[in-house]
Amino acid sequence: MxxxxxxxxxxxxxxxxxxxxxxxxxxxxxxxxxxxxxxxxxxxxxxxxxxxxxxxxxxxxxxxxxxxxxxxxxxxxxxxxxxxxxxxxxxxxxxxxxxxxxxxxxxxxxxxxxxxxxxxxxxxxxxxxxxPIAKILHCLGELKVPKVVIEIALLMYNTIFIFLNEIDTMQKAQQTRLGYHSYMNSFKSLGALASTIFLRSLDKSETMQNALDSRGYDGELPVYKPKN
Known part of the structure; x- marks a missing residue:
């Protein structure tokens, strides 16, 4: 699961x-x-x-x-x-x-x-x-927490789950190729996973920055506000 x-x-x-x-x-x-x-x-x-x-x-x-x-x-x-x-x-x-x-x-x-x-x-x-994270960040905003802190928290939250999803996808790919059927292969697979996920993280961060720029990012992210 x-x-x-x-x-x-x-x-x-x-x-x-x-x-x-x-x-x-x-x-x-x-x-x-x-x-x-x-x-x-x-x-x-x-x-x-x-x-x-x-x-x-x-x-x-x-x-x-x-x-x-x-x-x-x-x-x-x-x-x-x-x-x-x-x-x-x-x-x-x-x-x-x-x-x-x-x-x-x-x-x-x-x-x-x-x-x-x-x-x-x-x-x-x-x-x-x-x-939900959107409600937590909205509460922090209403409590006058600095916007930069809220934006960093939002970006970190998003990045962490992108990171975990990449790990899950790569592990499943390695398992289908019997990457963990022995101790030696497990160590090799973990090493390959660690090195590749680092490069994937850099690539994803650049993609995220390009996506923000293409949507007119001006240094301030919109935060969820519940309907009254």
Whole structure:
């Protein structure tokens, strides 16, 4: 199943809910979660917001897990680095590899960082998966966020999904040619994918700029405004 966040944001039980309420709720929960630094509260927020996303918004659990998968991968790598390479104090575990140890402080940093980010992810997911990007940007505009920030956010959002679509298309093409049927071929295919997607990204960015110029782009992008 291909993950399409834009489609999900337009097709869920909370799509038509007040976007200002969802935006402010997300911001408040993020601030509180980061400020409290409490494992139990982080777990509570994760459970509650996941319940809202899956049960109240009625978003498919597979889509929700896909939303969490990419940041989770980076989070796990980051927390492992924190645990094994940062912190000082009492040593609680020796790996025996190049003097790498786990200290009480480093374990604390790793665990609490993991918990805080896990508490924040469903809050961001609640906003991203239940509110179309056009409505979010409109709310930011009404709150007097600088236009340049809104335009950069819009271009980044569009570019990210073009980028993901290119990756999906190229991976499927490689799979049809048995590009991942062995470890060696998988490494070669991933290398080819990484190098090609970089060139495709440059090409797509130039195409986007030409498209904007041909439509009279004067440095300001039109932003969605709901009908009164």
């Amino acid at each position: 291909k993950f399409d966040m834009d489609y999900i944001a337009h097709n869920n039980a909370l799509t038509e809910s007040n976007p200002y309420v969802k935006l402010f709720l997300t911001i408040i929960l993020l601030i509180v979660t980061l400020a409290l630094d409490n494992l139990y509260f982080d777990l509570f927020i994760f459970i509650v917001m996941s319940f809202v996303i899956l049960v109240i918004a009625k978003i498919n659990y597979k889509s929700y897990l896909k939303f969490l998968s990419i940041p989770m991968a980076f989070l796990i790598i980051t927390c492992l680095f924190l645990i094994f390479f940062f912190g000082s104090g009492e040593i609680i575990y020796r790996t025996g590899i190049f003097g790498i140890v786990v200290t009480k402080d480093s374990l604390h940093y790793g665990v609490y960082t993991f918990a805080r980010v896990m508490g924040c992810l469903p809050c961001l997911g609640f906003l991203a998966l239940t509110t």
